Amino acid sequence: MSRTTVLRETSIEARGREDRRRFLRLAGAGTVVAALGGWYVLADDERSRAARRETLADGRPRLPPGQKLIDYLKPMGGRPGNPSKSDYRLRVHGAVDAPFELDFAELLALPQTERALDVHCVTGWSRLGASWQGVRIAELAERAKLRAKVRYVIFEAAHGYTANVRLDDALAPDSLIAHRFEGESLANKNGAPVRSLVPHLYFWKSAKWLEGLRFVEQDKPGYWETRGYHNRADPWLEQRYG
Secondary structure, eight states: OOHHHHHHHHHHHHHHHHHHHHHHHHHHHTSEEEETTEEEEOOOOHHHHHHHHOBOTTSOBSSOTTOEEOSSOOOOOOOOOOOOSTTOEEEEEESBSSOEEEEHHHHHHSOOEEEEEEEEOTTSEEEEEEEEEEEEHHHHHHHHTBOTTOOEEEEEEGGGOEEEEEHHHHTSTTOEEEEEETTEEOOGGGTTTOEEEOTTSOGGGSOSSEEEEEEESSOOOOTTGGGTBOSSOOGGGTOOBO
């Protein structure tokens, strides 16, 4: 590698670190946030203020701090996988006694859950009360027969993308392997045909174009976590950057 290339890559890394610092400063201000790949402004309108006055069952505000409402599901990019339902396979494996694979029809044959759920992106937008349908991750974990020392789930997506989630987060009642959004099959830009959904964590944890669930005993940070984003990603604690 030439000295010029090394200097260029060092400069890019330095700009990335500055972008992350700027992201935290502006996100704290509550109006301007850094998107993954750009900057944009979100207005603190009356709907956002009203949602912030609502409370969840545990007393937390329904809208986490630093978030503003939008009316659609922002796709947030990523390298798309194969959207074909006929080609789809989901691998459930790792520290389990009964690994298995499912095609799309077999996934649909499992007990289905449909819930109105809120999702919150690290870049500052939230989509509240949208209808999601899929299979609870807990259902797949039970079938796989997890070993006693399993503590994490690694969501394995197209092109080697991964996101790590604590086992208790993955097995929460609203955590799904989702294939429908607002009554329709997932759009390709939103992860078709199947994505993970862990709505109580920042949305990057809900990996699109999902190909596998790997249950592991030790944590293995994923794509964004190894690039400085928070390992847990709790929106109410604003765990954006680690």
